[in-house]
Amino acid sequence: MQFFTLRVASNKEDQVREKLARKVKIEALEETVGRILVPTERVRTQKGGVRRESDRKLYPGYVFIELELDKDGRIPDKVWFTIKETEGVGDFIGSNGKPSPMKPDEEARLVDAAEHKEEAASLRTEYKKGDKIKVTDGAFINFEGEVDEIMPDKGMVRIVTTIFGRPTPLELEYWQIEKM
Numbered sequence: 001m002q003f004f005t006l007r008v009a010s011n012k013e014d015q016v017r018e019k020l021a022r023k024v025k026i027e028a029l030e031e032t033v034g035r036i037l038v039p040t041e042r043v044r045t046q047k048g049g050v051r052r053e054s055d056r057k058l059y060p061g062y063v064f065i066e067l068e069l070d071k072d073g074r075i076p077d078k079v080w081f082t083i084k085e086t087e088g089v090g091d092f093i094g095s096n097g098k099p100s101p102m103k104p105d106e107e108a109r110l111v112d113a114a115e116h117k118e119e120a121a122s123l124r125t126e127y128k129k130g131d132k133i134k135v136t137d138g139a140f141i142n143f144e145g146e147v148d149e150i151m152p153d154k155g156m157v158r159i160v161t162t163i164f165g166r167p168t169p170l171e172l173e174y175w176q177i178e179k180m
Contacts, residue, residue: 001034002101003110004075006063006083007090013038016063016088023082032079034066039113044155051155058113062093064102075099126179127157135161137176144180145170 008016017036024033040055065083070076083089092099102110127133131147145161148169156171 001066001068003037003064003066003107004099004101005093006065007093008061008063009088009090010061012088013057013060013063016086019086019088020063020065020083023086027078027082029079029082032068032076034068035064036066037064037110037114039064039110041113063089064110127174127177132180133157133159133177134180135159135170135172135176136178138172140170140172143170 006016017038020033020036024030024036039058041058042053043056044051044053067075067079084091094100127147127150129147129149133145133147135141135143135145140161143161143163145159147157148160149158151158151171156173157177158169158171159177160167160169162168
């Protein structure tokens with residue numbers, strides 16, 4: 001079996017995956033259609049002191065489907081029409097109207113990403129080392145500085161600001177600063 005990429009309606013990836021899985025079961029195509037994947041990662045964000053965890057799609061607008069090809073290397077007609085007639089499915093990715101399977105290394109990365117979804121959530125931040133920031137909350141409000149280090153495990157950022165003419169490191173939470 002090989003993985004193919006389907007272009008689908010944006011923000012409908014999970015719904016398309018469920019519809020495809022249901023159709024495959026109804027049409028008894030389990031031998032020709034394998035896994036249907038929408039790789040996501042667990043992301044932790046923090047705003048206003050409130051931490052939230054959510055799933056973020058690694059490839060928005062795409063669903064990956066594993067298919068068994070005919071002896072002549074084509075997608076069986078019944079499978080082709082079942083997929084194409086599913087609401088929300090745009091088209092296969094490929095050239096000259098012929099779907100092309102994913103390369104083995106891409107396939108390995110995709111499967112790895114899909115299987116390791118449940119790992120610890122990473123803290124998503126828009127800051128990187130060297131960014132100019134302004135403190136928006138706490139004892140150092142309105143101080144300006146530069147991001148020195150990001151500590152995702154603690155949910156903190158170390159910045160360097162000038163206090164009394166000397167560079168001073170401060171450790172603040174993500175929501176206490178903003179980019180300038």
